[in-house]
Amino acid sequence: MRSAETVDFTDLDLSTLDLPIIGEGILRDARVPDLGLRLRSGGSRTWVHFEKRAGKTTRHTLGDATSIPLKSARLMASAVSEPPETSSEPDAKPARFLPDARVDEVMTGYLAFGAQGRWKASTGRQMASIVRTSILPSLGAREVRDITQQEVARWHLDVSARTTSARMALSTLSGMMLYAEDHGLRPAGSNPCRSLRKKEVSTRGRQLPAATVSRLWQALDRLQNRMPDACDAVRLLFLTGARRSEILGLRWDCLSGPRAVLADSKTGPHVVWLNALARAVLDRRAEAASGPFVFPAPKRKGPMTVIDRQWRAILKEAKITGLRVHDLRHHFASVAVSNGIDLRVVGQLLGHRDIDSTLGYAHLATETLVKSASRVSARIDHSLAGCKTGEPSPRRKAKTVSPVSGKEVRHG
Numbered sequence: 001m002r003s004a005e006t007v008d009f010t011d012l013d014l015s016t017l018d019l020p021i022i023g024e025g026i027l028r029d030a031r032v033p034d035l036g037l038r039l040r041s042g043g044s045r046t047w048v049h050f051e052k053r054a055g056k057t058t059r060h061t062l063g064d065a066t067s068i069p070l071k072s073a074r075l076m077a078s079a080v081s082e083p084p085e086t087s088s089e090p091d092a093k094p095a096r097f098l099p100d101a102r103v104d105e106v107m108t109g110y111l112a113f114g115a116q117g118r119w120k121a122s123t124g125r126q127m128a129s130i131v132r133t134s135i136l137p138s139l140g141a142r143e144v145r146d147i148t149q150q151e152v153a154r155w156h157l158d159v160s161a162r163t164t165s166a167r168m169a170l171s172t173l174s175g176m177m178l179y180a181e182d183h184g185l186r187p188a189g190s191n192p193c194r195s196l197r198k199k200e201v202s203t204r205g206r207q208l209p210a211a212t213v214s215r216l217w218q219a220l221d222r223l224q225n226r227m228p229d230a231c232d233a234v235r236l237l238f239l240t241g242a243r244r245s246e247i248l249g250l251r252w253d254c255l256s257g258p259r260a261v262l263a264d265s266k267t268g269p270h271v272v273w274l275n276a277l278a279r280a281v282l283d284r285r286a287e288a289a290s291g292p293f294v295f296p297a298p299k300r301k302g303p304m305t306v307i308d309r310q311w312r313a314i315l316k317e318a319k320i321t322g323l324r325v326h327d328l329r330h331h332f333a334s335v336a337v338s339n340g341i342d343l344r345v346v347g348q349l350l351g352h353r354d355i356d357s358t359l360g361y362a363h364l365a366t367e368t369l370v371k372s373a374s375r376v377s378a379r380i381d382h383s384l385a386g387c388k389t390g391e392p393s394p395r396r397k398a399k400t401v402s403p404v405s406g407k408e409v410r411h412g
Helices: 070-079 103-114 121-139 149-162 166-182 210-223 228-240 244-248 276-286 308-318 327-338 343-350 355-389
Strands: 005-007 024-029 035-040 045-053 056-064 259-265 268-273 398-401 408-411
Touching: 035 056, 035 070, 045 070, 056 070, 056 121, 070 103, 070 121, 103 121, 103 166, 121 149, 121 166, 149 166, 210 228, 210 308, 228 244, 228 276, 228 308, 228 327, 244 268
Parallel strands: 005 024
Antiparallel strands: 024 035, 035 045, 045 056, 259 268, 398 408
16 A cells, blocks of 8 residues: 555445554545545554645644544544634625534534634644644533533543643633534533633732842853853843743844834733843844854754753752742742832733733732832821821921032031
């Protein structure tokens, strides 16, 4: 059997297809060219999706072909293909579904709807990947109108045990259910994901103890010669509060004085502000720079994308456990809020799209607010004391600066 033979799967009994004697073989669907069937000598039959990007074709596993029907597999492959272009006609017809529409059919429409300018392209690709791997294999063949809260709860527990993307998978499924309500497939307000999406009041943020910060910084100094890229990246994460992807993907042409202007981040355009220490790290790296990226990948074109292995080595050297790279961003925000910086300003520093994302740090402002309230009440009490005795409240003597000596001069 040839490795890329094209056949029409419609009338085939997949369980009777001959398996290769050794290794594996691939069949491609004549009706949906991006869909393939991988047959292995060990007996497995697996749906795969072909994706072509930047001139290279890659394969993604969709799931077991003996449990995922052909119709679902074709819809899964269509859902992760390039989204259709947005119609320029003002009267473009919205998607229409039958009352018994299945999850895989509605999800395809939902992803296409979101691709029409509602989501960033990278977000759409990530959601499509999660749909392919975590939603359609389990729920794709179910009718949307029949999905219950109990069924979603069981599915969510299963996904949470298998992947760290369970939160986004739930958010994607919830968005599709709201889309289904808009199309009359479910009663309004019947989203079965609603109860799982409720969260307690957030106590986001973690300000690291001074001893932890000191050990981490000393570990970076000791490991600087062994892993300079990772150490410098961690320093910038620590000093700016930026996201890991924003620092690792930083380009030299994005730098402009005390800022890094990012045309595209998780929440769209964003400015990362650089203090003196962060700028010093970048100036030192600029002396040896030879490409467009601040942190170029060691074995391919483009920037670094991961520092997980180096991060574990840094934590081991610092004798710190249970600390994530993302906790450096929380520490930055926690220090800012705890020192009285307005939440809206903190949100701008972090690149939050809306204030709700920043409100998770509001509890950290308690001590600062208490101190401020105490100062205000002391001033009021001081004024009232003067009123009670009938005497004017003592006022501080006015001070000016002598233009001759430059020293303060008291008046009154």
